[in-house]
Amino acid sequence: MHRTIRGTLPLGFPVLVTAVILFSAVPRFAAAGEVISAETIITPFRDAVYNHSLSETEARQSYQATLADISSSNLNLYETEHARALAAYYLGRYYQAVKTREEMAAYAGDLRKGRYLALRKYYAEREAALDAYREARIAAEKYLELNPGAESHSLLGEILGQMLFLGSAGQALTIGPKARKQVKKALEMKPDYKKALIQEASRLAYSPPAYGGNPDKARELYRRILREGIWDREDEFNIYGGFAMASFMEKDDAQALSWFREALSLYP
Numbered sequence: 001m002h003r004t005i006r007g008t009l010p011l012g013f014p015v016l017v018t019a020v021i022l023f024s025a026v027p028r029f030a031a032a033g034e035v036i037s038a039e040t041i042i043t044p045f046r047d048a049v050y051n052h053s054l055s056e057t058e059a060r061q062s063y064q065a066t067l068a069d070i071s072s073s074n075l076n077l078y079e080t081e082h083a084r085a086l087a088a089y090y091l092g093r094y095y096q097a098v099k100t101r102e103e104m105a106a107y108a109g110d111l112r113k114g115r116y117l118a119l120r121k122y123y124a125e126r127e128a129a130l131d132a133y134r135e136a137r138i139a140a141e142k143y144l145e146l147n148p149g150a151e152s153h154s155l156l157g158e159i160l161g162q163m164l165f166l167g168s169a170g171q172a173l174t175i176g177p178k179a180r181k182q183v184k185k186a187l188e189m190k191p192d193y194k195k196a197l198i199q200e201a202s203r204l205a206y207s208p209p210a211y212g213g214n215p216d217k218a219r220e221l222y223r224r225i226l227r228e229g230i231w232d233r234e235d236e237f238n239i240y241g242g243f244a245m246a247s248f249m250e251k252d253d254a255q256a257l258s259w260f261r262e263a264l265s266l267y268p
Contacts, residue, residue: 038083041069042090046234049090050267063091078146082155085139089159092132095125096162112249114208117172119165126166133163150190157182157199197225198238205246215246237266 045066070083098104103122110118120126136159144152160179164172180203186196201221207213222239230236244259 036073036075038070038075038079038086041073041075041083042066042086045087046090047267049094050234050237059091059094063087078143081139081143081146082152085136085143085155085159088132088136088139089155089162092129092136092159092162095129095132096123096166097125098122099124108248111206112208112251114211116165117169120167123166130163130166133159133166137163150186150193150196153182153186153189154193154196154199157186158195161199192228194225194228194230194232194235197221198235198242201225202238202242202245205242205249208249213249215250218242218246233266237263240266 045062048062066087067084070080070087073080073083075083098107107119107122110116123129137156140152140156140159144156157179160175160182164175164179167175183196183199183203186193187200190196201218203212204214204221205218222242225235225239230239240259240263244256244263247253247256247259
């Protein structure tokens with residue numbers, strides 16, 4: 001079965017893409033001289049999530065295999081929490097799904113009109129996604145406590161952002177400012193941190209003008225990031241998705257489609 005999943009998008013405004021989970025429990029990190037990090041362990045899971053789909057049972061098995069790899073690795077304490085936060089985050093991405101094309105079209109219309117609370121009705125597995133994000137948040141907060149920096153603030157902001165429109169209206173009002181604060185703090189600590197810059201650009205691209213959106217500023221920031229160089233597949237995907245959404249918000253659907261195709265060339 002095919003599952004529609006959002007590409008990683010800051011502050012809860014998802015890019016719709018087709019995604020899959022395909023993952024093995026076989027240890028993958030024994031290459032001589034290879035530097036082990038949270039990203040090294042998580043990347044196969046992440047890329048599998050964004051490439052196609054498995055059954056829920058297989059997705060859960062993949063997640064558990066990732067946690068086992070984390071536990072058996074030589075990561076230090078804060079990187080262990082970093083990796084756990086990422087693993088649970090990508091499980092949340094798996095569950096944060098819009099299942100039919102008709103629902104996707106309606107979802108996009110509500111997004112363009114800024115009807116954010118209406119987006120919850122399109123998530124058939126909303127509670128499962130929230131559960132995964134809650135696990136991710138706990139680990140991310142531990143990561144931030146152990147290693148305060150742009151990376152940990154940005155990650156917590158991203159997780160909170162994905163939770164933003166999955167819960168109640170009251171929760172959205174509480175979580176929204178917290179998510180924005182984390183991204184702002186990340187950029188204060190490290191103004192050139194690319195993931196936080198992408199989060200800020202995406203906030204501008206995915207929001208209608210009434211909610212602070214500004215497609216031109218978003219494109220300007222995306223172009224700056226690209227000029228400085230992008231070496232991460234997920235980051236590049238999110239930039240192309242952001243260009244697409246900036247055009248979509250301006251009702252330039254032909255240009256939006258062109259950028260979406262560019263994004264999907266990275267995660268078909």
